[in-house]
Amino acid sequence: MKTLIVYSTLTGNTQKVAEAIQEVFEVQADLAPVEDNPSAEGYDLILVGFWVDKGMADKKSKEYLSSLRHKKVGLFATLGAYPDSDHARQTMIQSSQLLDSSNQLTGTFICQGKVDPRLTAMYKQFPEGHPHAMTPERIARLQEAAKHPNEADFTKAKAVFAEVRRQLLAGEI
Numbered sequence: 001m002k003t004l005i006v007y008s009t010l011t012g013n014t015q016k017v018a019e020a021i022q023e024v025f026e027v028q029a030d031l032a033p034v035e036d037n038p039s040a041e042g043y044d045l046i047l048v049g050f051w052v053d054k055g056m057a058d059k060k061s062k063e064y065l066s067s068l069r070h071k072k073v074g075l076f077a078t079l080g081a082y083p084d085s086d087h088a089r090q091t092m093i094q095s096s097q098l099l100d101s102s103n104q105l106t107g108t109f110i111c112q113g114k115v116d117p118r119l120t121a122m123y124k125q126f127p128e129g130h131p132h133a134m135t136p137e138r139i140a141r142l143q144e145a146a147k148h149p150n151e152a153d154f155t156k157a158k159a160v161f162a163e164v165r166r167q168l169l170a171g172e173i
């Protein structure tokens with residue numbers, strides 16, 4: 001069983017999750033940045049990792065996801081918001097809808113990732129009442145995001161894709 005893990009990252013969070021997931025598949029998984037535009041031919045499973053940009057998969061991942069045909073696909077992502085938020089759920093749903101209907105979605109994982117301090121500094125400049133202004137709730141969320149992805153996230157991500165691997169090997173999917 002051959003697996004390709006393709007990831008998109010600006011500041012490294014999504015790459016860390018990709019590398020953790022690779023451990024599940026050991027030598028049977030190839031890891032490549034999305035910029036390499038790796039061919040999906042010959043792989044039994046394609047895992048695509050993206051960072052969340054304005055409530056969607058980032059631009060490079062969008063293009064890669066849209067290009068896949070007739071593949072078993074898993075998605076993973078990192079974002080600033082809480083992983084159990086509507087924002088995270090909607091992001092994953094909308095991103096998975098980029099997949100052509102000839103593909104099969106096998107599993108998803110999403111967790112927080114430290115937000116680029118340059119973005120946080122920009123938020124701080126917005127006046128009170130601005131939709132992106134700093135509020136105590138936003139500060140708490142960014143502080144929590146700064147601790148991710150962490151070991152617990154890696155463990156959860158691995159569990160999701162270890163189960164996908166099991167199902168694939170068992171011929172259940």
Ligand SMILES: Cc1cc2nc3c(=O)[nH]c(=O)nc-3n(C[C@H](O)[C@H](O)[C@H](O)COP(=O)(O)O)c2cc1C
Binds near residue numbers: 054056079080
């Ligand atoms: C330009 C930009 C837009 C972002 N948009 C969102 C967003 O819409 N929702 C969200 O929860 N996080 C958002 N984030 C936070 C990133 O998705 C998050 O920090 C992610 O872990 C970055 O991953 P990376 O280190 O792999 O680049 C944004 C970050 C940047 C820089």
